[in-house]
Amino acid sequence: MAKKKKSTNTSSTIALNKKARHEYFLEDKFEAGISLQGWEVKSIRQGKVNLSDSYVVLKKGEAYLLGSQIQPLNMASSHVYCDPERTRKLLLKKKELDKLIGATEREGYTLVATAMYWKKCWVKLEFHLGKGKKSHDKRADVKDKDWARQKERLMKHKQR
Template identity: 65%
Template sequence: MKKKKTSPGNIAQNKKARHEYSFIDKFEAGIELQGWEVKSIRAGKANITDSYVFIKDNEAFVSNMMITPLNQASSHVVCDPTRIRKLLLKRREIEQLMGGLDRQGLTIVATSMYWKACWVKLEIHLAKGKQEHDKRDSIKDRDWNRQKERMMKHSA
């Protein structure tokens, strides 16, 4: 008897975003997916590194999120791996995002895609782009924290 494979919680991460942006607010959004996309995600063929989120007509969408189609799962459907997918958010959350975009000049960044029960969720952040000196400061802080950990480890 074959044991059913359970998918790990994390599907894809955008590690570059932590370096490029400083995060302000965090949101969890559902994604409107097609059947072949869910099968491909279960096989681990998703990438959100170059994706970005935009709002149009009071609805949120994610663009440039790459989900590579499987050959056996998508033989009868025309697949577009980078199609624009609708994000499922509450109206209040969309209004918060729109307020950050309009008034504060912020951007919306997709940072993580993961499973929550049987649903695929996308973690998005309202973020502000870092300047070059901000990036250097965060690198310096990270290195200092590593050195502190090493000193504490050796002294104990």
């Protein structure tokens, strides 16, 4: 008898940055591990993470996450200083870092954090290369969403 394989896909979303798709044209997607402290992992398990207004910065050949907030638990120990907005180092390969440095310095891209999720037992950050949208681009997106919503309503009423 053959043994059944257990599913290895045990990823679940912790936090999303919904504003990112509205504010930026998102292009290439990257995944990075995050260097965290113990209290941060406990807070992430409780879901106390905010990724809105967060972005990735490249300094001295390394990537850092800025603007994300991980709120400490009420029961945190008193001898550990918990800074909810500290910069967190991202774990990337050298080849990926070189690609990101080239895109941000030469082509004017921004690195925008879009999601944080569990991948097996590790916390991963998904971020994209993005270019900022102008106000007329945002209006076009809203117009497309409205038209898609109206189309769904029309199709729903037609089927009845």
